[in-house]
Amino acid sequence: MIIFYDGHCPLCRAEMRHLRNHDDDNIIQYEDIQxxxxxxxxxxxxxxxxxxxxxxxxxxxxxxxxxxxxxxxxKKVGKGWLYAPLRWPVVRHVADKAYLAFAKHRYKISYWLTGQKRGPECGGKHE
Structure with missing residues (x-):
């Protein structure tokens, strides 16, 4: 499994760090699109x-x-239960809409929650 994530997004980087901490067998390949x-x-x-x-x-x-x-x-690292409720039929539609809003505004939300701005210091050419 390969996960493609935005390495300029502070919240995205944090989630990948947490995911890696649970990926004891290195079963996921992490690809920063930046x-x-x-x-x-x-x-x-x-x-x-x-x-x-x-x-x-x-x-x-x-x-x-x-x-x-x-x-x-x-789920691959044995923690699927963390996100499973967001996949339940009753919740799924609302959760997906909320995720799309988050994804669109992730830099601003990341700044509000972490105080960190978008991270070109992580490398990457895409701004």
């Missing part, structure tokens, strides 16, 4: 789509996005 060579290494992927929301590529080549991707990643 890395200089990202487009060279993944020329067939649409960077703008990946930047709009988090994505996971499963071993069979299937892509998941948004909260489905996040849930799949946490």
């Amino acid at each position: 890395q200089e060579d990202f487009s060279e290494r993944y020329p067939d992927l649409n960077w703008d789509d990946l930047n709009n929301r988090i994505h996971v590529k499963l071993p069979d080549g299937t892509f998941l996005e948004g909260l489905d991707a996040t849930h799949a990643a946490w």
Whole structure:
């Protein structure tokens, strides 16, 4: 499984750190879409789509996005229960809308919650 995340987003970086802390067997490959060579290494992927929301590529080549991707990643490390309620049919629709709003405004929300601005110091060419 490969997870594609925005390394310029403070909250996204924090979640990847937490996910890695639970990924004892290194079963997830973490790909920061902001890395200089990202487009060279993944020329067939649409960077703008990946930047709009988090994505996971499963071993069979299937892509998941948004909260489905996040849930799949946490489930892979044995903590799927953290996001499972957001996938329940009654909650799913509202949670997905809320996630899209978060993804669109993630830099501002990250700043409000962490005091950290968007992180070009992490490297990357995409601003």
